[in-house]
Amino acid sequence: MDERRTVKVSKYLSKHLRHQPARIGLTLDEGGWVEIETLIAAATAHGFRFTREELDHVVAANDKRRFAVEGTRIRASQGHSVEVDLGLPVATPPPYLYHGTVAGNLESIRAEGLRPMNRHDVHLSADRETATRVGARRGRPVVLSVDTGAMHRDGHVFHVSANGVWLTRAVPSRYLRFPGSR
Numbered sequence: 001m002d003e004r005r006t007v008k009v010s011k012y013l014s015k016h017l018r019h020q021p022a023r024i025g026l027t028l029d030e031g032g033w034v035e036i037e038t039l040i041a042a043a044t045a046h047g048f049r050f051t052r053e054e055l056d057h058v059v060a061a062n063d064k065r066r067f068a069v070e071g072t073r074i075r076a077s078q079g080h081s082v083e084v085d086l087g088l089p090v091a092t093p094p095p096y097l098y099h100g101t102v103a104g105n106l107e108s109i110r111a112e113g114l115r116p117m118n119r120h121d122v123h124l125s126a127d128r129e130t131a132t133r134v135g136a137r138r139g140r141p142v143v144l145s146v147d148t149g150a151m152h153r154d155g156h157v158f159h160v161s162a163n164g165v166w167l168t169r170a171v172p173s174r175y176l177r178f179p180g181s182r
Helices: 003-019 036-045 052-061 103-112 128-136 148-153
Strands: 067-070 073-076 097-102 122-124 141-146 166-168
Touching (some): 036 073
Antiparallel strands (some): 067 073, 122 166
């Protein structure tokens, strides 16, 4: 499967497993799962054909492990804007995690902290390199350090997805360290 096709199928899966399942007639269960054959049939009925082999390739080749397969079912690992309960256990974060963004967002982040926007949770990375890649998707990246140790001590709840993305409801600005600040 060529790289362009892999990306195209991956984006299609993300759109319909995270944000718009009803657009193609899918109903995700409470955990975000859908039968793979149901997904393939729905996609085909809506003009986007892919095979089980292509789906398996996308799942296996995705370095961010965006999708999880369990038996005959598939779901997105995180990032949903539709209501799902991923059933992730509460986890103790490391002392610091990171968030990638762009300079144009800094003013509102300073004022309001990090908010989930159209998702259920704020996504945090375990390392600066990953946060840099995340921020670079929208322009020149800016990486914020998040004092997750202090957040945890103050009662904020964290979860970690199967692909290593840390999730929390929001990050108040007092826990953020901006570039150039101490």
